[in-house]
Amino acid sequence: MEIDILKSSKNELEFQIESLTLAELLRVYLNKDSSVNFAAWKREHPTEKPILLIKTKGKTAKKALNDAVSAVIKDLDKLESDFKKLK
Numbered sequence: 001m002e003i004d005i006l007k008s009s010k011n012e013l014e015f016q017i018e019s020l021t022l023a024e025l026l027r028v029y030l031n032k033d034s035s036v037n038f039a040a041w042k043r044e045h046p047t048e049k050p051i052l053l054i055k056t057k058g059k060t061a062k063k064a065l066n067d068a069v070s071a072v073i074k075d076l077d078k079l080e081s082d083f084k085k086l087k
Helices: 020-031 061-085
Strands: 003-008 012-017 036-042 051-056
Touching (some): 012 020, 012 061, 020 036, 020 061
Antiparallel strands (some): 012 051, 036 051
16 A cells, blocks of 8 residues: 655654545544544545544654554454454
């Protein structure tokens, strides 16, 4: 998956991502983090890729994004494990 970083500083990260579904998933998980002040995506036009903006206080924006990705992976692994138990 391709990610284009548009703006990067210690407490702010703005990047373009290929999938609207992934942008929304990351937004939800980022907003669960108390150190994230703002996490939202926008899209100028439906044919364009979404842009995700993260603003943090207390931890770096990259760390917050990494934590959100780790939480998504953990939840998906649990979902897969629970699903396999149903067989």
